[in-house]
Each structure stands twice: as structure tokens, then as C-alpha cells.
Amino acid sequence: MNIVACIKETPSTTAEKSFGPDMRLERRKEDAIPNPFDEYTIEEALRQQEKHAGSTVTILCMGPATATDTLRKALAMGGDRAVLVSDSALAGSDAIGTARVLAAALQKIGFDLALFGSAAADAYGGVVPSATAEFLGLPLLSYASKLDLSGDSTARIQRAAEIGYNEAEAPLPALVSVVKSINEPRYPSMKGIMASKKKPLDTFSLADLGLDPSSVGGAAARERAISSEKVSTQRKGEMYQGNEGAADRVVAFLIEQKVL
Amino acid sequence: MATSAKVEMGAAYLTTPVTEEHFLTPEKFDEEQRQIQEAAATFIQREVLPKTERIRHQEEGLVPSLLKLAGEQGLLMIDVPEEYGGADLGLVVSGLVAHEMRESSFAVAHGAHTTIGTLPIVYYGTDRQKRAYLPKLATGEYIGAYALTEPGVGSDAMSIRTRATLSADGTHYILNGAKQWITNSGFADLFVVFAKVDDTKHTAFIVEGAWPGISTGAEEKKMGIKGSSTRTLYLDNVKVPVENVLGEIGKGYKIAFNILNIGRLKLGAGTAGGARSALDMAAKYADERKAFGRPLHGFGMIKKKLAHMASDVYAAESLVFRTIGAVEDARVAAGEDRQAQLRAIEEYAIECSIAKVFGSEALAHCVDEGVQIFGGYGFMDEYPISWAYRDARINRIFEGTNEVNRLVAAGTLFQRAMEGRVGLMPAVPEIQAQVASGTAPDFAAADTPAALRESVNLVERAKRAAIYSVMKGAAKFMATMREEQEFLEATANQLITIFAMDSAVARALDAVRSGSTDAHAHELLAQLTVLRLLPEMRAAMEAAITMSTTGDERRAELAKVRGYLGDPELDIVPVQRELAGIVAERGGYPLR
Ligand SMILES: Cc1cc2nc3c(=O)[nH]c(=O)nc-3n(C[C@H](O)[C@H](O)[C@H](O)COP(=O)(O)OP(=O)(O)OC[C@H]3O[C@@H](n4cnc5c(N)ncnc54)[C@H](O)[C@@H]3O)c2cc1C
Numbered sequence: 106m107n108i109v110a111c112i113k114e115t116p117s118t119t120a121e122k123s124f125g126p127d128m129r130l131e132r133r134k135e136d137a138i139p140n141p142f143d144e145y146t147i148e149e150a151l152r153q154q155e156k157h158a159g160s161t162v163t164i165l166c167m168g169p170a171t172a173t174d175t176l177r178k179a180l181a182m183g184g185d186r187a188v189l190v191s192d193s194a195l196a197g198s199d200a201i202g203t204a205r206v207l208a209a210a211l212q213k214i215g216f217d218l219a220l221f222g223s224a225a226a227d228a229y230g231g232v233v234p235s236a237t238a239e240f241l242g243l244p245l246l247s248y249a250s251k252l253d254l255s256g257d258s259t260a261r262i263q264r265a266a267e268i269g270y271n272e273a274e275a276p277l278p279a280l281v282s283v284v285k286s287i288n289e290p291r292y293p294s295m296k297g298i299m300a301s302k303k304k305p306l307d308t309f310s311l312a313d314l315g316l317d318p319s320s321v322g323g324a325a326a327r328e329r330a331i332s333s334e335k336v337s338t339q340r341k342g343e344m345y346q347g348n349e350g351a352a353d354r355v356v357a358f359l360i361e362q363k364v365l
Numbered sequence: 366m367a368t369s370a371k372v373e374m375g376a377a378y379l380t381t382p383v384t385e386e387h388f389l390t391p392e393k394f395d396e397e398q399r400q401i402q403e404a405a406a407t408f409i410q411r412e413v414l415p416k417t418e419r420i421r422h423q424e425e426g427l428v429p430s431l432l433k434l435a436g437e438q439g440l441l442m443i444d445v446p447e448e449y450g451g452a453d454l455g456l457v458v459s460g461l462v463a464h465e466m467r468e469s470s471f472a473v474a475h476g477a478h479t480t481i482g483t484l485p486i487v488y489y490g491t492d493r494q495k496r497a498y499l500p501k502l503a504t505g506e507y508i509g510a511y512a513l514t515e516p517g518v519g520s521d522a523m524s525i526r527t528r529a530t531l532s533a534d535g536t537h538y539i540l541n542g543a544k545q546w547i548t549n550s551g552f553a554d555l556f557v558v559f560a561k562v563d564d565t566k567h568t569a570f571i572v573e574g575a576w577p578g579i580s581t582g583a584e585e586k587k588m589g590i591k592g593s594s595t596r597t598l599y600l601d602n603v604k605v606p607v608e609n610v611l612g613e614i615g616k617g618y619k620i621a622f623n624i625l626n627i628g629r630l631k632l633g634a635g636t637a638g639g640a641r642s643a644l645d646m647a648a649k650y651a652d653e654r655k656a657f658g659r660p661l662h663g664f665g666m667i668k669k670k671l672a673h674m675a676s677d678v679y680a681a682e683s684l685v686f687r688t689i690g691a692v693e694d695a696r697v698a699a700g701e702d703r704q705a706q707l708r709a710i711e712e713y714a715i716e717c718s719i720a721k722v723f724g725s726e727a728l729a730h731c732v733d734e735g736v737q738i739f740g741g742y743g744f745m746d747e748y749p750i751s752w753a754y755r756d757a758r759i760n761r762i763f764e765g766t767n768e769v770n771r772l773v774a775a776g777t778l779f780q781r782a783m784e785g786r787v788g789l790m791p792a793v794p795e796i797q798a799q800v801a802s803g804t805a806p807d808f809a810a811a812d813t814p815a816a817l818r819e820s821v822n823l824v825e826r827a828k829r830a831a832i833y834s835v836m837k838g839a840a841k842f843m844a845t846m847r848e849e850q851e852f853l854e855a856t857a858n859q860l861i862t863i864f865a866m867d868s869a870v871a872r873a874l875d876a877v878r879s880g881s882t883d884a885h886a887h888e889l890l891a892q893l894t895v896l897r898l899l900p901e902m903r904a905a906m907e908a909a910i911t912m913s914t915t916g917d918e919r920r921a922e923l924a925k926v927r928g929y930l931g932d933p934e935l936d937i938v939p940v941q942r943e944l945a946g947i948v949a950e951r952g953g954y955p956l957r
Contacts, residue, residue, distance in 0.1 A: 295440055
């Protein structure tokens with residue numbers, strides 16, 4: 106089975122963020138990491154590979170040419186090879202443009218199962234998996250908290266609901282987006298890091314994918330960021346002090362919050 | 366992998382100007398090195414620290430299982446050549462991994478296995494021995510240990526009494542004796558054992574733990590480092606095949622001494638990492654704990670402690686990684702031949718001893734002040750700082766006591782000066798002229814950042830004043846030098862403080878010149894290193910002069926060198942306060 110984990114390069118969550126005049130996030134190479142949500146994507150790909158002997162895992166990323174470092178970091182967790190789609194014409198792509206590119210890349214790579222995170226830590230659009238499925242004309246099982254592949258033909262997921270969970274299934278090839286509760290990602294070991302250096306990493310341009318540069322990138326983007334504001338991280342706290350009634354007020358608070 | 370363009374020679378720092386050009390700093394690690402550093406840190410964070418309580422109670426089988434897990438992840442194969450199942454990543458990476466062991470006493474078990482348990486075979490083993498043992502040591506299938514010390518013999522490692530007698534048929538040596546305080550002995554599968562053949566020939570043997578005649582005594586009840594097993598190893602007519610003689614008969618002491626250089630350097634890295642953990646713990650606590658209505662780090666005396674701890678870590682890391690970089694370059698430049706590599710490493714024997722002494726003493730200071738910042742809680746078992754305090758103490762004792770390492774540093778300097786391998790003598794006339802006139806030129810190059818000009822000048826004057834005082838004593842004591850330990854100690858203390866100041870200042874110069882976003886923190890850290898260590902250097906220098914002079918000459922000489930060395934203009938308090946502010950704001954050591 107061919108499993109492809111689609112990941113994004115994002116700035117580290119702790120990095121200082123700044124925006125260009127067009128409200129595009131300024132990305133610094135030093136701060137780049139694999140999207141933290143995609144650690145779950147990669148982990149799920151690796152677990153499915155462990156369950157299905159003979160499977161291969163490809164890690165796919167659309168990003169700047171320097172994203173090869175991020176892909177090596179991802180390969181340090183595991184996987185057989187990586188593909189980077191990079192082209193100067195891609196700068197400024199919106200979610201639909203990104204999906205168009207990923208769909209073309211997935212088609213070129215060939216896959217039975219394509220995994221996505223539920224969102225990226227930098228933009229939180231969460232649109233890419235469904236748009237990619239649409240371009241491919243294939244089913245998407247979204248927000249999976251559990252994934253089972255029965256035989257080599259069907260994917261079945263659980264999706265957490267307010268009470269209990271829903272189950273859904275789709276024939277392969279299919280796309281699945283995963284949520285954090287699906288697994289506990291492994292951390293890259295030293296051996297994994299060493300092995301990652303030797304794994305094949307291919308770069309595709311738009312021409313390689315047969316895509317017209319005017320259909321992607323900033324020129325084709327119809328979605329624009331307008332403004333961005335820092336949220337104050339000051340949290341509201343209430344202090345109950347002294348012996349007089351503090352315990353009762355804490356209990357009352359907990360009842361109000363439906364904790365008790 | 367070469368880390369710098371030009372190889373810096375051992376002890377050259379004394380006679381060459383401060384420069385950042387030729388050496389490795391923590392800011393210069395490459396991507397792969399950083400990734401492996403992070404992998405090691407994650408391993409400790411996820412697999413080891415959560416089990417601290419169980420490690421402390423020495424739960425049976427726990428530490429060996431962690432060593433095996435470390436092996437699965439590759440953390441035991443760094444120094445092992447690729448053809449024997451290793452990763453052969455070199456000393457920079459193994460130093461970084463030692464550094465990331467932080468406050469875990471698992472570090473001792475890991476260090477004993479990967480350094481003194483494995484490296485003797487890497488450097489001295491025959492191909493057959495390497496094939497038989499290195500792949501197992503690289504994965505953790507075998508845990509290694511090193512058995513030199515005996516109940517009657519510690520520092521004086523040449524006087525061991527364990528005997529090795531050749532069997533009548535010439536196929537085996539029969540080993541008899543006892544080895545004391547052997548790290549990992551409770552679960553080790555392989556011991557590098559030192560014994561004497563025919564009562565005279567100091568020789569190393571590879572001995573498997575499962576062989577008949579091997580046994581261990583009860584687990585020692587130690588003050589700290591519970592993560593390592595420490596027992597007596599008994600050898601009762603143990604038959605060791607002649608193929609398991611390691612190196613040459615009669616040359617075992619060479620193995621002991623040469624591997625120690627690497628061991629000391631790695632211990633320097635480990636203790637620097639431990640000091641950093643102590644600071645991180647203390648800084649967090651100083652933020653959380655309030656007294657008289659403010660966090661502890663609001664008080665000047667606590668600020669001073671935090672700032673001094675940060676400068677300890679900075680200086681330790683700077684000199685340790687500088688030395689590791691130089692040693693690794695020299696090792697790589699020496700080619701494939703392992704003996705040539707060891708000779709190249711030996712060039713840095715002084716720096717390796719300094720790394721061990723400075724690192725272990727910086728750690729001692731940091732855990733001590735760490736406990737103090739925690740107040741009464743720091744004295745309580747539940748607080749990790751109390752264990753860091755206990756665990757730290759051994760580092761000044763093993764891998765050569767700090768006394769022995771001071772003797773090595775000073776003794777090696779004088780030996781090299783006589784052989785003309787360090788340019789002390791040629792430097793003397795100019796220094797004498799400068800000291801006599803009481804004036805020094807401005808040593809700072811035109812482009813030296815303003816904040817570091819004074820530090821550069823103080824360090825340069827300190828080097829000259831040190832050479833002056835040391836050569837004065839040498840002239841007096843040359844014939845009896847071995848018996849003049851107080852003078853050797855005063856010499857070593859100058860070597861140590863100057864190497865620390867020089868390394869810190871050079872690292873800060875590099876940070877400023879390369880436009881680091883942390884440049885200002887580097888400046889403060891280097892300034893404080895100089896402001897703190899200069900008085901120590903001065904005391905050692907004055908002690909050396911005092912020992913080698915009397916009466917009027919003494920008064921005149923002291924006045925001259927004091928005048929020459931001069932005093933800093935920079936005030937220490939504002940430096941401390943600002944640095945402590947950064948420590949408080951970042952919740953620990955200011956550089957990440
Ligand atoms: C927990 C632990 C683990 C250890 N692990 C190992 C191990 O794995 N393998 C191994 O072989 N050994 C091991 N050792 C032994 C350790 O290396 C020795 O303790 C150390 O070398 C010092 O020897 P000693 O304790 O006999 O002290 P001594 O040599 O008796 O020294 C006592 C004091 O005298 C000083 N002194 C000695 N000689 C001189 C001198 N010439 N000039 C000035 N001062 C001097 C010392 O500095 C020290 O302060 C371990 C020890 C401990 C406590």
C-alpha cells in the first residue's frame with residue numbers, strides 16, 4: 106500500500122511572528138519546523154505502515170526550496186522518501202491553490218491512502234484536505250480520531266462527537282485528515298536522524314506536475330489575509346484568600362463551571 | 366568533519382591573542398548536530414527524568430533497560446566506527462549528548478559505558494576484538510565498564526596489585542584481585558580490567574562479566590548518582606584468553622591515561638549541562654517563590670547568584686566546546702591511525718584537564734547556590750535540586766581528582782615549556798619589559814566591540830602576568846618542581862581562569878561580530894566571567910610570586926604585577942543585575 110503523509114512547513118510556535126505589507130507571514134528558515142499537527146499525520150502513516158507489511162510511506166510537502174530541511178526532520182521520525190513541491194510561482198498560494206498542487210502531486214506519486222492534519226498551526230484554515238479531495242474526485246474522511254484499514258480496500262474512521270463518536274468508511278484510494286487524539290507521535294531518535302540523511306528526497310516543479318503557473322500562487326489566490334492582531338495573553342484570574350469562605354467559593358465556582 | 370579552518374595548538378591560548386576565529390562555540394553547531402542534541406534531550410526528558418524517583422531507589426533492572434533503550438535510539442554508537450556497527454559521529458556529537466544528560470544521574474551510567482567502557486576497545490582493540498565487542502557495545506546488548514581503581518589504589522593508578530599470570534600452556538592469563546567502585550559493575554557484561562603481568566607489567570584486558578571467577582560485592586551506599594551501579598569487582602582465577610589482552614603487555618597505563626583525556630573532556634561537557642539545569646531550576650523557582658511581597662529574583666543578592674550561575678555555565682560551555690572542536694579537528698587531521706589520533710588528542714591534555722576541573726567546579730557552585738535559592742525546600746528530598754547537589758559532588762573526585770588534574774595541567778605546561786612546545790620562554794623578554802614599565806599596549810583590535818574592549822585587555826594582561834609569575838617560580842623551583850605542589854596549584858589556577866576568560870570573551874566576540882540576536886547577553890556573560898575570574902587569577906598569580914620571592918623583592922614584584930594587571934573600570938553590579946533580569950525573563954539560562 107502506498108501511504109502519503111501531506112505536511113506543511115510552519116514557523117515554530119514560539120518564534121516571533123511578523124507580517125509583510127501584503128499581510129503574508131514572513132517566514133524565516135531558522136524558525137521552520139514541520140507543522141506540529143502533522144506530527145500526528147506522520148505518526149499515523151508510520152503506524153499504518155507497521156500494520157500493513159510492504160507498505161511505503163512518502164512525505165509530501167509544498168513549500169519553499171529550503172523546506173528540504175523540514176522534510177529531513179520529518180523523515181527522521183520515519184518514512185521511506187519525501188517529495189517537495191517547490192516553485193517560485195507558488196509564492197502566495199491560497200488554500201485552493203495549495204490543494205490544486207497537492208492533488209497533482211498525489212496523482213503523480215500514486216497512493217492508496219493520503220493523510221492530512223486537521224489544520225496547520227500558522228493559518229488554521231483547515232480547508233486543504235477537502236479541497237484536495239475535491240480536485241481528485243476522491244472521498245475524504247475528515248477529523249479521524251481512529252483509523253482502520255480493512256484489507257487493502259476500505260478505510261474506516263472514528264470521528265469524535267460531543268457524546269461518543271461517529272464511524273465512517275470509504276473505499277481506497279481515499280484521503281483522511283486526523284486529529285491529535287488519534288495517536289501519540291514518536292520523537293525522532295538519533296538513529297532516525299542519521300537514517301533520514303540517506304532517504305531519497307525529490308523536488309517537483311510546477312512543470313513536473315503539468316500545472317499552469319497562472320492557476321496557482323499569489324496571482325490566482327482569491328483568499329486574502331486582511332489584518333492580524335496580537336491577542337493579549339493576560340489571563341483573568343480570581344483569587345480567593347483567607348479562611349473566610351474561600352473553600353465554599355471555590356466549590357461554588359467548580360459547580361458553576363460544571364466540574365463538580 | 367572538520368569544525369574550523371585552522372587547528373589551534375594545545376596551550377596556545379596562553380601566548381596568542383583572544384580570537385574567535387579558530388574555534389567551535391555552541392552557536393556554530395550544524396543542523397545535524399543540533400538535531401541529535403535535541404534527540405538526546407528528548408530522550409532524557411521523556412524516558413529518563415519521569416523515572417527519577419525509581420532510579421533513585423535503584424529499582425532492579427531499570428537503568429540497564431534505559432541503557433538498552435538509549436542503544437536502540439543510537440545514543441551508544443556515536444564514537445564507534447561504522448564498520449563495527451557504530452555511527453562514528455565524532456567527539457562534537459558525543460560531547461553534545463553528554464551535555465544533554467543534564468541533571469539525570471543516568472548520565473554516569475551512560476558516560477561510563479560509552480567512554481571508559483567502550484573507547485579503550487575503539488582505540489586499542491585488534492580487529493578481532495572490535496568485531497567481537499563493538500557491535501554489542503554500540504547497541505547496548507553489552508554494557509561496558511572500566512576497572513582500574515582498587516581498595517588500596519586510586520589516584521596512584523600505576524601501583525595496582527591485581528595480578529595476571531600466564532597459564533602453563535600459554536593460552537590464558539589468570540587474573541586475581543579486587544577492583545573497587547566500578548561504575549556499572551552490577552549489570553556490566555564487559556569490563557576493561559587493568560592488572561599487572563609478572564607483578565610489573567601494567568596491562569589491560571577485556572574481561573566478560575559472565576566468565577567463571579567474576580563476581581561483584583554489595584551495591585555501595587552512595588551520597589548520590591544512584592543511577593549508576595557501583596560495586597567491588599572480584600576476580601578469582603578468571604581465565605582470560607591471550608587474545609583478550611588489550612593493547613601491548615606492559616603498556617596498559619597508556620590506555621588508562623590516553624582515554625582519560627577524552628573522558629575528562631566529556632565530563633566537562635556533562636558537568637556544564639548539569640550546571641545549566643541547576644540554573645534553570647533555580648531561575649524558575651526564583652520566579653515562583655515570593656518573599657516580602659516580591660519574587661526572589663527581585664532581590665539583589667539573588668540576582669547576583671543567578672547572574673554568577675549563568676556566567677559559570679557560559680564559561681564552562683565556551684571552554685569545553687572550544688576544546689572539543691580543537692581536539693576533534695586534530696583527531697580528524699591525524700588520519701585513520703588510532704595511535705596518531707591519540708597523540709593528536711594528547712596535545713590538548715592541559716585543556717582536557719581544565720575542562721574537567723572547571724566544569725565540575727562550576728557545577729558545584731551552581732548546585733550549591735541552587736539549593737540556597739530554594740531555601741529550606743532545597744534541603745528536601747522531593748526537590749530535584751537537592752539531588753543535583755548530591756549528584757554533583759562525585760565529579761570533582763572521579764576521572765582524576767581535581768587535585769590530580771591540576772597537577773596534570775601545570776606539570777604538562779612546564780614539561781612543554783622545556784621541550785619548547787609552548788612559546789613561554791620566547792615571550793618572556795617582552796613581557797618583562799612591559800611589566801617593568803608598568804604599562805601595557807592596547808591589546809584590543811580596532812574593530813573590537815566597545816563593550817568587550819576592556820575584557821580583551823584584561824585577559825591579555827592576565828596572560829602576560831601569569832607567564833611572568835609562572836616563569837619566575839619555575840626559575841626558582843625547577844629542580845624540585847614535583848615537590849612544589851602549592852606552586853603547581855597556583856600555576857594551574859592561573860591556567861584555568863585564563864582559559865575560561867579567554868574562551869568566554871572570544872565566544873562573545875564571535876556572537877557580536879556575527880550579528881547574533883543574543884549579542885548583548887553574550888557581552889554581559891563574558892564581562893561577568895572576566896569580572897569574577899580576574900580576582901581569582903590575581904590571587905593565584907600573587908600566590909605564585911609570593912612563593913618564589915622574599916622581602917623587598919617580593920614587595921617590589923607584587924607591586925609591579927599588580928600595577929601591570931590593573932583593575933577593571935566596569936562595575937560588576939549593573940552587569941549582574943541586567944544579566945539576572947534576562948535570566949528571570951527567559952526562565953533560565955539566557956542562551957538556547
Ligand atoms: C562513585 C564512584 C565511581 C567510580 N567509578 C570508577 C570506575 O568505573 N572505574 C574505576 O577504575 N574507578 C572508579 N572510581 C574510582 C575513582 O576514580 C577514584 O576514587 C579516584 O581516582 C580517586 O582515588 P581514591 O578515591 O583512591 O583517592 P586517593 O587517590 O586516595 O586520593 C585521596 C585524596 O588525596 C588526593 N591526592 C592523591 N594523590 C595526590 C597527589 N599526588 N597530590 C596531591 N593530592 C593527591 C586526592 O586528590 C584526594 O583528594 C569511582 C569512584 C567513585 C566514588
